Structure formats: C-alpha cells, structure tokens
Amino acid sequence: MAEELTIITPEKEVEIKQTVLSRFDTMDDTDRDALIVKIRGDYEGIVQALIDSAKGSWIEKTVTAKNNKGLEEKTSKIYQEKPNTDVAMYLLNQLVGKPKETQVMEGRVNFVLDV
DSSP states (O other): OOOOOOOHHHHHHHHHHHHHHHHHOOOHHHHHHHHHHHHTTTTTHHHHHHHHHHHOOEEEEEEEEEETTEEEEEEEEEEEEEOOOOHHHHHHHHHHOOSOOOOOOOOOOOOOOOO
16 A cells, blocks of 8 residues: 655645635535535544544554564554644634623723832
C-alpha cells in the first residue's frame, strides 16, 4: 500500500471554505433536507471531529512495510494542530447552555488617588 499524505495550504483552505459557504447562499429546502440526511448518517464522526478539533488533533502518517512477518503498518504523529477555541466554546455551550442575555451594570464609581 502506498503512502498518502495530503497537505492543504492556507490559501487552498480559504478557497475551500469560500466554495462551501457560497453553496449555502443558494440552498433550497431540498438541498437542506439532503444535507440533514447526510449529517445524520455520519453524526458520530462529525461530533468526534468537533471534539478532535477543539482539543487540537494530531496529524498522523501511516506507512505499510513488508517484513519477515508479512505486512506491518506503522503510524507516527507528524504534528499537532492548534486547538480550535471557537469549536471548544461551541461544545461547552451545548453542554452547559449559552447565556441568553448579557447583564450590564451601571453606576457611579469613585476613585481616590494618593499623589
């Protein structure tokens, strides 16, 4: 089995995001229904990907080599992506609930400075 490693440059990532987001601008009810079915079909994988992203997932490389005992797969960690704090906040809000309102306190504050 050949070694596969896909590298997405930051420019390519931006291009992919723009393509996906532009597709949502033109979605109709049929598209949304199809998307819901697709998401439900891979719900566990999507949730696991969110958790991995929030924690900062490792990018791994798997190499298959032939030796005396047959084929052997060896997986090694290449680098770790930074944790995605936006995803982490989203997951925490789902767990504990997002605040429904912001409280603002107004009042007079007096500072006394000794010079």
